[in-house]
Amino acid sequence: MLTLLWTDIAVFALVIAGMYGAWASSKKEHLRRPWGQVFESTVGVVSLTMLLVFILVGVLDSVRIQHHDTLASGEVSEHAKTLSLLDIVLTPIRTRVEKTYSMPFAHTAYAKEMVADSNGQSQWHYPRLVFAVSHLAYPEVEKTSDIGNKILMGVAVAVLVWLLLILFITGIRGQHPFKQDTNGLKSCVWTLLAVFLLLGATANLAPYYHILGTDKVGEDVLYQAIKSIRTGLVIGALTTIVMLPIAISLGLMAGFFRGWVDDVIQYLYTTLSSIPGVLLIAAAILMAQVYMANNPELFTTLEDRADMRLLLLCMILGVTSWTGLCRLLRAETLKIREMDYVVAAQALGVKRLQILKRHVLPNVMHLVMITVVLDFSGLVLAEAVLSYINIGVDPSTYSWGNMINTSRLEMAREPIVWWSLAASFVFMFTLVLAANLFADVVRDAFDPRANN
């Protein structure tokens, strides 16, 4: 049975909208040309491929089904748990929870513990992990070669799959992708090889090792980092969705109608942007908590509450971040409305809304596009900072911000627990870097000034 959270609906809407947008812009010449330029650039294609991989994970994590656990006694549990497809794919690392911290690839716990051995003698030593490396009898000796073998196997499978993909593409296109003079497909295929290699090795290792270690309650860090992808994407994307309609409609109206409309809109965004954003967000999050505390019947599960908070965070971030784009669009519209064709249309008595839709909007779309890709990475980064002051996503939500926040304490440990921080850093960095690089390429392609 399928269940949907609010943000899931938003994710799907977003994906569909994205697809529609791609289809629509492929019809329009003035959009197809810069996009073509993006697809020509190696950096653009590589970063886009990475982004798509992340998005795929996010979408997988948004498809939820009811799942019934099997109890220790063998019977199927009565109450259902909601799991996403991603959870099911990741079952081997999701369910293997150790007691507490362990290093990446470790077979013993991070800290010594008092353990009673078979003779009933208590000993103070590093206990073996329950799940990780349980397939090896003498991990000290066998581990290195075992890891090597597993990686090799994984890599081999990955290469095979990749070759199949090449064959498939060749079959469809009638020629193999390397002969193309188009740079795009080639870069995409090579990036995919890298992704496959990584995936293959990881998939083969993960059921036996905690590749990125475990956290304080023994949960696999790799699992957390992967689950955080959805949160990052939702924040980046959903905020944009909230912000775009407000920014575009108000920006265009202010620039086009001028007069009191302009005054009111200017007043609105000056007022909003003059309030420090953090304070606005803090107030909104507090308000949400009060609302949820007063209406517990609406939010029966932890997931519902966490999801609501995420949704609300996106909305409030949207409210605080529309002012920049709005100002930009207003200025641009002011210029466009003096253009000959707009003046002519007005003289001919074309309805104002029509003019806005037909003549003004298409001419500011490049600004919108650039702002969207640029803001995306900023929002992913903002999530981490907000979590630090406890006004970000719910503490029970998997997010890089929460991981960083927890790892501040871990940095003080000796020996230092670095893997949570490192994992969140690597994942977040990859996503943001891909987004930034892509934004860069998009801007170069769409910005008329950069074309000179």
Next chain:
Amino acid sequence: MINYILRRLLYVLPVLVGVNILTFLLFFVVNTPDDMARMQLGDKHVSQAAVDNWKAQRGYDLPLLWNEEEEGFAQASKTIFFEKSVGLFVFDLGASDNGRDIIADISQRMWPSLAIAIPSLIFGVLANITFALLLIFYRGSYLEFGGLFICITLMSISGLFYIIAGQYFIGKLLVLTPISGYAPGMDAVKFIILPVLIGIVGGLGSGVRWYRTLFLEESAKDYVRTAKAKGLSDLQILFKHVLKNALIPILTGIVVILPLLFMGSLITESFFGIPGLGSYTIDAISSQDFAIVRSMVFLGSFLYIIGLLLTDISYTLVDPRVRLD
């Protein structure tokens, strides 16, 4: 000119009123005065009488926005909102909910904030400009490509990482600076080196790219070609002429944020234990001290608007062609 400034100053008023209403609504929807009283009074042996007493002493025993029991104008003025708002407009911020004078606290805490913000800004801008000009100088070479890639990399790292890593490596492993804290006067230097350094590095990525676009636009202009034809070297052209002509957007960009420097940085200050206005605000949020939060929001928006005004004025000052009317 003076006319314009006056008009803009008048415009400040409705914005501040709007800000005030918004913050007031946001915080009081969440927190009733009862909540605030209990928060301040602690949790052992708190009776309703004590709560009422607290509210009465701080003027929170009135209705929020509308007083039904009064007549005429007093219906609006005998309310928490009115009584607490009027003072703000003459910068009488009053006392915080735990009884300290806010102005006194702010005037004390602004100095550490400034001690970090000003050097970060000055050295940050200098570093950004230098690197941006160098990138343009090495245009087309692999140094430029590498430089740009480093910029994007720097931009893609969360600010938290810079702080955590800086504190860990420089403070803990290398023992070069105190881990946290602050001291007034010249002693402050050893405490602010690390936050300032982190501030500069953290802003380098986006800063360099922003200045680079600025300089690129400038160096596409005719006079650069003329200068080149005259036989001036590229470095001379860049650092003398291009820089000079790009000063207007640079300056105006800085002027906008100048007043806000004073608000401090929320994250840096609480990480490094610096008793500035940023940590003041965070503490107020977490202890739900509405009086402080409201004052800081008010101050912040006031400074923001002043910043906008200063930008406009500075345009006319550096470029006589721009006229305000």
Next chain:
Amino acid sequence: MSTPIKHVVIVVFLLLSACSDSALNNPYSESEHTEKIIYTAFSERPKHLDPAKAYSSNEYAIIAQVYEPLFQYHYLKRPYQLEPLLAASMPTVSYFDYTGAQLPVDAADAHIAYSEYQLSIMPKVSFQPHPSFNVALHKELPLEWSGENVYDLPLTSRQLTSDDFIYQIKRLADPATQSPIAGLMGNYIVGFTEFSAKQTALKKQYPMLRKTQRLQSESMLGVKRIDDLNFSIRIKGKYPQFINWLAMPFFAPMPWEADEFYSNPNLQKKNISLDWFPVGTGPYYLQENNPNRRMVLAKNPNFHDEFYPTDGAADSREKGLLNDAGKKLPLTDKVMFSLEKESIPYWNKFLQGYYDSSGISSDSFDQAVSFSGAGDVGLTEDMLEREIDLQTAVTTSSYYLGFNMLDKVLGGYTEKAKKLRQAISIVVDYEEYISIFQNGRGVPAQSIIPPGIFGHVAGDKGINQAVYTVQNGVQRRSVEEAKALLAEAGYANGIDSSTAKPLVLYFDTMDSGPDSKARLNWLRKQFNKLNIQLVIRGTDYNRFQEKMRNGNAQMFMWGWNADYPDPENFLFLLYGKNAKAVHGGENAANYQNELFDALFETMSTMDNTPQREAIINQMIAITQDDAPWLWGFHPKAFSLHHAWYKNVNPNLMANNKTKYINIDPAQRHEYQAAWNKPVYWPLVVLLLVFICLLMPAYVIYRRIERSTAL
């Protein structure tokens, strides 16, 4: 090209070698290193330093050193024992009946209507030097005064009299003070509530009346001045714990001059008030109070004669706690509190030697503490090398998980609800909780009374039979037994037999820190053992408090710290008349049991006799069976301190321990220098890397220059 770089390198090396000797990271001024200063920290600024208002440990850390009550807990002796501090002797108590006739000392509780405490104070005690004793300054402040520091004003002092104690009691009753114990004391001190009401009336009638005049114009019926050094307090009924309250800073003497001096509006505007600048008789006075940065306590030059105890517990001498016996207190000149909000910098600075002592957070635990083969607690090699010392003590506090007894599912006194609670009590494995989240620093609680408090039963006898069995050692009952209980309660396998729906329980929490997620996950796991779904309802502080007040919570975690070492201070948390949702008291579980309440009333007025112990045991047995709480655990406090920080003795009741501490500044300076050698080579490496990067830049630079030249 090479010459300038060479110069740069030489200069840098010179600079580095020039400053490589001293520690660069010393957060204090270099000149302080010979002084006897205790370095410690505060994490948030104390809300109140007025002894009538302060009620939390971070406030006591400061004011208990400045103000002195009549009595104090002996620093070394165990069990905790009160001794005179400002008092000349322990008080004499006499009892009276309703008619006012004196009763014999052994009179039955039922006959006692009033008890009277005769209190006498030590002669020739002076207050700290303070401008408020210059009565001329009450009128106006000198113009040349900068307004920064009150100690720049002319200072004088005055001798302590019984009036100062009486004035403070009046301040407690004054509604304007908002003392947290005003309500509680109103129930005991005769005339307290009436005085309070009278003050409100006076304030309304004469709004211009000064506070000091207002308080001094009326007297409180139960508080009588006898002469300069003697006074008496009369309380309702018999309340032996009252003397413990007299040992808290609430009852420290307060000169009326201080109130008068600080009422100057010019001072108020500068944040100079009694709430921020105390005036006391204690071993230290608050010399500097900048809650935005640091607070400094300095030795009080007028401090009366007090000497380090010459006798203590049996092992005090071998622990070296009597090395300073007989020396005049305080042993240090200054205490410096620096603002340190985060635990990590605090810990790191402690390791660098810039703080003298530290607790151990669960994150630094592994670094500091190791267990020996036999399970004894010890320090790690690293800590031993630094000659750091460890102190452990089981605290007199309880951290528990409460059931709301008013709840329809979990609450109530039916057999069904009781079994459900007992089943849950079994499966929530607090041993595991302590080992994961407390690093083993805690004792699973068997009852409400922590070790060290009268009535606590140690060993197998004190075991909570509902949760544990004593078969080859004490063991938690098995999950199977819990499941059986659950089935008897009508929820076989987690399914409510009456509705055939799964049982869903709610846990209310205000926990939102980074650690909370792990804790809540753990809790959910415990309930999963019974196939019960636990829903966590997270909320903020205010909402949580509101839920507790209205009795809308189902389960919650809470803690209680002892105010004074008496079982009454714990058992009253389950006393029916203290039910939070009904009477607004501290009984958050809203537990009501008539037998328990009756026993409580008898027990609370008794002295620590075997009879009392028997009653307490009976009360504990009732609550263990009813299981209104999961008894949780009593945390163990671990604290570390450096070798130069001497005379540390865990005393959980005393707040004024600072005066006993001694410091060896020379040793401290030596260690600080050794531990804080700056590491320069990475900087040099960085510089070299930078220079290497400059090479290609220079090459390209030459190429470009040449091409433009052509």
